[in-house]
Amino acid sequence: xxxxxxATRILPPDAQARLEAENYDLVQWKEDxxxxxxxxxxxxxxxxxxxxxxxxxxxxxxxxxxxxQLKTVITMSVGFDHVDVDALRKxxxxxxxxxxxxxxxxxxxTVLLTLAAARRMKEGMNAASQGEWGxxxxxxxxxxxxxxxxxGIIGMGRIGEAVAQRLKPFGISRTLYWGRRxxxxxxxxxxxxxxxxxxxxxxxxxxxxxxxCALTPETKEMFNYEAFKKMxxxxxxxxxxxxxxxxxxxxxxxxxxxxxxxxxxxxxxxEPLDPSHKLYQLPNCVILPHIAxxxxxxxxRMASMCLENLQAALNNQTMPYSL
Ligand code: GLV
Ligand code: GLV
Numbered sequence: 001x002x003x004x005x006x007a008t009r010i011l012p013p014d015a016q017a018r019l020e021a022e023n024y025d026l027v028q029w030k031e032d033x034x035x036x037x038x039x040x041x042x043x044x045x046x047x048x049x050x051x052x053x054x055x056x057x058x059x060x061x062x063x064x065x066x067x068x069q070l071k072t073v074i075t076m077s078v079g080f081d082h083v084d085v086d087a088l089r090k091x092x093x094x095x096x097x098x099x100x101x102x103x104x105x106x107x108x109x110t111v112l113l114t115l116a117a118a119r120r121m122k123e124g125m126n127a128a129s130q131g132e133w134g135x136x137x138x139x140x141x142x143x144x145x146x147x148x149x150x151x152g153i154i155g156m157g158r159i160g161e162a163v164a165q166r167l168k169p170f171g172i173s174r175t176l177y178w179g180r181r182x183x184x185x186x187x188x189x190x191x192x193x194x195x196x197x198x199x200x201x202x203x204x205x206x207x208x209x210x211x212x213c214a215l216t217p218e219t220k221e222m223f224n225y226e227a228f229k230k231m232x233x234x235x236x237x238x239x240x241x242x243x244x245x246x247x248x249x250x251x252x253x254x255x256x257x258x259x260x261x262x263x264x265x266x267x268x269x270x271e272p273l274d275p276s277h278k279l280y281q282l283p284n285c286v287i288l289p290h291i292a293x294x295x296x297x298x299x300x301r302m303a304s305m306c307l308e309n310l311q312a313a314l315n316n317q318t319m320p321y322s323l
Contacts, residue, residue, distance in 0.1 A: 003048040005310065006047045009028075009053055027043045047066055048070065054079055070091075076302050076303060077098060078099050081214065094318075096313065103162050104162065105292065105295045106162075117236045123141060147170075150205050155212040156212075157214075175190060175192065207236070211241045211245055221245070224250045229259055236261055239266070243269030255285055262284035265285065266288045
């Protein structure tokens with residue numbers, strides 16, 4: 001009997017072709033939207049493997065419906081806050097994911113958002129296209145630059161480090177970071193980077209505060225009104241990690257009250273963020289629809305890692321990219 005493999009979405013083309021060429025009993029949601037929960041629960045029954053996305057909730061209900069033959073859950077993402085890891089552990093089901101390969105793409109887009117927010121790109125584009133250009137003006141649409149400034153990285157993991165490395169040549173003079181622990185190995189690659197055990201110290205001293213940490217019970221809504229109040233008025237806030245790390249109403253208020261200068265977001269809460277949301281109306285907030293890892297190269301590579309994991313798990317081997 002071929003293995004039953006459930007995939008909640010069509011993969012990027014090369015990986016999809018490879019998946020289809022395998023001799024699996026393949027059940028795949030073919031629409032370009034989230035596989036409905038009831039459909040997923042129906043299809044996952046009897047599955048040997050599940051390939052999912054960050055938009056699928058993987059919990060004990062789903063695992064119970066799937067049954068004891070389920071050998072693996074593989075998410076095509078680096079984040080796995082949508083997966084109940086304890087529920088998997090209890091059933092001895094390993095979790096596959098896709099770290100490292102998306103670091104460059106995510107760090108690139110984080111720099112893009114940081115620059116866009118700092119240099120008021122949204123206001124500039126709107127002004128140009130809406131007849132407000134007038135003339136070159138000495139003080140019009142001035143933003144902040146990086147030279148001599150302090151960068152604050154929240155979560156100095158692979159992505160946080162890649163962002164800091166990219167911003168150094170822009171002239172950042174100090175890099176501070178907050179996280180669960182000091183990382184001497186990162187400091188060797190980023191001379192001068194300083195660990196701060198107190199988040200408040202990073203908030204108070206940084207001109208750029210960039211969120212690169214995982215969503216956990218500890219980081220959930222850690223950026224609330226109080227946190228924004230502690231930041232500099234000229235601060236630029238960027239989040240390419242998870243929307244729920246930010247108390248979004250508080251961010252909206254902080255931007256409206258100019259407690260901070262601007263924000264760049266690739267993630268929101270919820271996703272998608274309704275087009276009527278106030279944040280879109282704010283001139284000092286740039287929002288992208290969770291596309292940080294969206295390059296052709298990276299998405300193919302992520303899917304390819306999922307397939308390597310799949311093959312290993314179905315052969316009762318340890319998955320190469322797993323927790
Ligand atoms: C994207 O947000 C990911 O976790 O891969
Ligand atoms: C700007 O365009 C300048 O020439 O200073």
